[in-house]
Amino acid sequence: MLQVPEKTQAAQAETRRLKIGWNGVHWIVDVAGCGDLFSDLQKILRGWDIVEQPVTATIKPAMVFSRMGDVYDWRLPANDLTAENLFGCPESNAGAVRDFHFLFNGWFGDEFQQYFTLHCAAVKVGDGVILFPGGHRAGKSLLTVALAANGHTVFGDDVVAIDPVTTEVLSLGLLPRIRLPLPLQAITSELRQTLNKHSILGDAEQQYIDLAAGQMAEVGRSSPVKAIVQLKRTNKTGAASLDDMTNGAALRSLISQNYSTGMPASSVFDHLHKIVEGASCHCMTYHKVDDAASLLEAVFDCQPGDQSGVGQ
Incomplete structure (x- = not known):
């Protein structure tokens, strides 16, 4: 020792x-x-x-x-x-x-026990946030950076807070961190160049990505949830697909990612149930990160270029 x-x-x-x-x-x-x-x-x-x-x-x-x-x-x-x-x-x-x-x-x-925290990535696309519940090696951080490069706003790539009063996502204001080595077959040369250009604080295992003000929500900025997308990254080539997921499956996915200990489990369940009821729920299978980002934009970007949020 x-x-x-x-x-x-x-x-x-x-x-x-x-x-x-x-x-x-x-x-x-x-x-x-x-x-x-x-x-x-x-x-x-x-x-x-x-x-x-x-x-x-x-x-x-x-x-x-x-x-x-x-x-x-x-x-x-x-x-x-x-x-x-x-x-x-x-x-x-x-x-x-x-x-x-x-x-x-x-x-x-x-x-800040008035909020509860989830192991999720969260990106504002159009008029609301897409939650990506945690999953080992599902590519949450790479996908958030790809969406940020396309002009959308990252609320978190690992942990986000939820305001139980409004059920809105609250950013913790922490830059995304991607694991290394990169899955080179799953990213385009353009995305690789973006990662290289904005990389800071890296070693053999990880790399922080420095996002601009419009690409990264500051701590306390909030926005409603409009979709929940469970990610499944595959090594098989093919187009990204987005399938509907039942509310029950989405709720179970969020519950399994609850990090909070200061709020009763029954209260967290009620708040998550409210979020799921107000969101569209999906499972996305993808190989190429850029394909996944393009599909999400095609489905959810109803207000291109909107990067507004509610300051706390």
């Missing part, structure tokens, strides 16, 4: 503190001796209030990063959770940012 050395005065001087907040609630992160990570953490956030603060003993950070030789280490002082006993210490700044991303999602769910 890695041993965290006692901080020297020099190490303390190198520690920098970020205060990241929304709606009056804040997450404090200390970064010790790795200035590149200090700036990289901010790159994936959209719409958050971010300020650097002096490091004082009176305010305790929620998360502390440090550099340990060839790896990054982190800990959560409140519960003694560390990188090593959760994921293993990341070996790249992209890996450290990924760990922050994961824990930041959890923090949001804990602090």
